Amino acid sequence: AFAAALLGFASSASAGGYMGASIGESSVDLCGAAKSVGATSCDDSDTGYKIFGGYNFTDNLALEGSYGDYGSFGASAAGLSVDADATAFTITGKGTLPVSDSFGLFAKVGFARWDSKFSATGFGSDSESGTDPIYGIGGEYSFSDQFGLRGEWERLDADGEDVDLLSIGLVYTS
Numbered sequence: 001a002f003a004a005a006l007l008g009f010a011s012s013a014s015a016g017g018y019m020g021a022s023i024g025e026s027s028v029d030l031c032g033a034a035k036s037v038g039a040t041s042c043d044d045s046d047t048g049y050k051i052f053g054g055y056n057f058t059d060n061l062a063l064e065g066s067y068g069d070y071g072s073f074g075a076s077a078a079g080l081s082v083d084a085d086a087t088a089f090t091i092t093g094k095g096t097l098p099v100s101d102s103f104g105l106f107a108k109v110g111f112a113r114w115d116s117k118f119s120a121t122g123f124g125s126d127s128e129s130g131t132d133p134i135y136g137i138g139g140e141y142s143f144s145d146q147f148g149l150r151g152e153w154e155r156l157d158a159d160g161e162d163v164d165l166l167s168i169g170l171v172y173t174s
Contacts, residue, residue: 015055015058016174017053017054017055017056017173017174018055018056018171018172018173019052019053019172020052020150020169020171021169021170022150022167023167023168023169024048024049024168025045025046025047025048026045026163026164027164027166028045028073028164029044041077042076045071046070046072046073049069050066051067052065052067053065059098059104060095060097061093061094061095062094063093064090064091065090067088067090068087068088068165069087070085070087070163072084073086080120082119082120084117085118086116086156086158086163088114088115090110090111090113090156091110092109094107095107102141103139103140103141103142104139104140105137106137106140106152107136108136109135110135111131112134113129113130114131114158114163115128115129116128132158132159134155134157135154135155136153136155138150138152138153146172146174147170148173149168149169150168151167153165
């Protein structure tokens, strides 16, 4: 029944695909824990970006997929340094509340397949991956029927560690 309802939505006048790219600041709560165990320097934010695409079933409902690179993070103390980076593929359901003809607020929730690589001086490197929840909120302003500007905040819960991305980007709607 749910699939039939989604297929019914696809026939609405607002149905259509979109794609875009965003860039902003990513962060993870690393420095508090690192400094509590003696870290002398810590960097828990970096530039992150994502490319995304989706399908609007209606003015209010979309399905979106993305690839995001959340950047690199690190800490060091007494000759030991630890560095990590994270990427993710996501799939989310996106609900939009149109505020006007050209602006809408949205919320999304779904799952992310994330990968993290890390290395420590003298200990080598390793990687970890998993599938965890991702959610976010934002707003989108349409300059025309095809082009818009999106600002959003997303949080990826990567195995209990919160990775945030605050970004701004461009959207093209077909």
